[in-house]
Amino acid sequence: MKMGTQLIHNGYETDLAIGGVTGALGVPVYQTSTFDQGDLSEHREYDYARSGNPTRKALEDIIAALEGGAKGYAFGSGIAAVSSALGILAGGDHIVAAEDIYGGSWRILNTFYKRWGLEVTLVDTTDLDAVKRAIKPNTKAMFLETPSNPLLKITDLAAAIKIAKDAGLISIVDNTFMTPYLQRPIELGADIVVHSATKFLGGHSDVIFGLAVTRTKELGSQLYRVQNSFGAVPGPWDTWLVMRGIKTLKVRLEAQQAGAGLVAQWLKAHKNVSDVFYPGLPDHPGREINAAQSSGAGAVLSFKTKSAEQAVRFLGKVKYAAAAVSLGGVETIVSYPVRMSHASIPEPERLRLGITDTLIRISVGLEDPEDLIEDFDQALQ
Ligand SMILES: *Cc1c(COP(=O)(O)O)cnc(C)c1O
Numbered sequence: 001m002k003m004g005t006q007l008i009h010n011g012y013e014t015d016l017a018i019g020g021v022t023g024a025l026g027v028p029v030y031q032t033s034t035f036d037q038g039d040l041s042e043h044r045e046y047d048y049a050r051s052g053n054p055t056r057k058a059l060e061d062i063i064a065a066l067e068g069g070a071k072g073y074a075f076g077s078g079i080a081a082v083s084s085a086l087g088i089l090a091g092g093d094h095i096v097a098a099e100d101i102y103g104g105s106w107r108i109l110n111t112f113y114k115r116w117g118l119e120v121t122l123v124d125t126t127d128l129d130a131v132k133r134a135i136k137p138n139t140k141a142m143f144l145e146t147p148s149n150p151l152l153k154i155t156d157l158a159a160a161i162k163i164a165k166d167a168g169l170i171s172i173v174d175n176t177f178m179t180p181y182l183q184r185p186i187e188l189g190a191d192i193v194v195h196s197a198t199k200f201l202g203g204h205s206d207v208i209f210g211l212a213v214t215r216t217k218e219l220g221s222q223l224y225r226v227q228n229s230f231g232a233v234p235g236p237w238d239t240w241l242v243m244r245g246i247k248t249l250k251v252r253l254e255a256q257q258a259g260a261g262l263v264a265q266w267l268k269a270h271k272n273v274s275d276v277f278y279p280g281l282p283d284h285p286g287r288e289i290n291a292a293q294s295s296g297a298g299a300v301l302s303f304k305t306k307s308a309e310q311a312v313r314f315l316g317k318v319k320y321a322a323a324a325v326s327l328g329g330v331e332t333i334v335s336y337p338v339r340m341s342h343a344s345i346p347e348p349e350r351l352r353l354g355i356t357d358t359l360i361r362i363s364v365g366l367e368d369p370e371d372l373i374e375d376f377d378q379a380l381q
Pocket of ligand 1: 149177
């Protein structure tokens, strides 16, 4: 079965899949905190909704199948999925992480997890020798994210994961930017995939949500223990919204990606733009690796204006884009990483990473690309 079909025919087409009797299309919202245990003589699948909820279970199975993993878990936010996945590590363990991971992942690693004794080394994971060199005797995990945010750098997933495997590490990949529609890290050897489903999977900028998938049942049991103990679980309505969003993932992402390609090419030729970062552009250094490990370049890109004033003016003048954090919704969103997603990274470190005050990130939505380009043109004058 191809992906587009699998997004619709996922085993949960009707309520019959979870014991319903009506044949209603889709899975009901089980708005309950607890489950009647009857006379206790039989063991029922659900007892308390932090530990499990039928609506949530449906989405957890759906994302596990889409990513090609054994077990799926849902969380109240993407960062809850990241924190919970890291929760399988222990104090004294060492983790090698991409230096340009999502700002919130950077923060949890470098504050709370550090305080609890997790050692962290951040490296440029596009440099495989640097990845190898960072591994120590107590290294237990590798945390990757590709394309990276906001500079869309590409890490060779199969090669980095092989380094992790050879050293006996668990590899964790944040697949938010690509979704399983474009990239399936577990097929490339990854052990755990995490998502902010707030972005493309939900797709409508109306929900905060996280998902994680494990390659094996054993890792799944470890992650389940974290999910149930930390308790960062989502509610059933939000779960239902993400399930609905996933049904249209193919058409949204295909159209948004096509738009992003056009916008990237157009920006490239603009006199007030100095750099464009999009893995679909012919001169992007990670283009070939990205094309080998995913079926597209996605719908997020970034560019640099020639001055900070121009960047700030652009954000104020765009009409068809919200100037906001987040990405992956049906509406185009432009963001200013230095003051938004990456504001929590200290300035010297941010500059070293190339996140300057001229950098703007665009998540291309479903508007007609011609209108977006016309709008961006007036905002760049
Ligand atoms: C947004 C995002 C997160 C965090 O997700 P939330 O849903 O905001 O908690 C993690 N990773 C990436 C790549 C993201 O874009």
